[in-house]
Amino acid sequence: MNCEVALILDKKYEQLQNISDDPLSQTSQVFEKSLQYVKRFSRYKNSETVKQVREYPSFQTVLSRNRLAEFELCVLGNLCPETVEEAIAMVPTIKTKGRFEDDDAIEKMLHDLSLIKKFE
Structure with missing residues (x-):
């Protein structure tokens, strides 16, 4: 997820x-831009x-306890859909693979994610 990369x-x-005394000499523009990007688009800021x-x-993760693939977990964690319809539109496989x-x-699952975000 973007927040993990950040x-x-x-x-x-x-x-x-x-x-180094001069930290800018040690980082490339790509590194700087990447850091700025993931910070900007991270839904969760606190480690x-x-x-x-x-x-x-006390039990498996909010996302992985639903047996989501890594891709599905990252999309839902990055985009934080608010409705079931949004989640299915973003990740159609959560409905088609029969896990729910x-x-x-x-x-x-979406409610649990929103609670975590709310109390951040």
């Missing part, structure tokens, strides 16, 4: 700053929140 690039940027999305406490008995299960 955390990784931030850590790398900090490491580069510690190595603990990112961890919660992947590792929801009905739309209520998808609604619950």
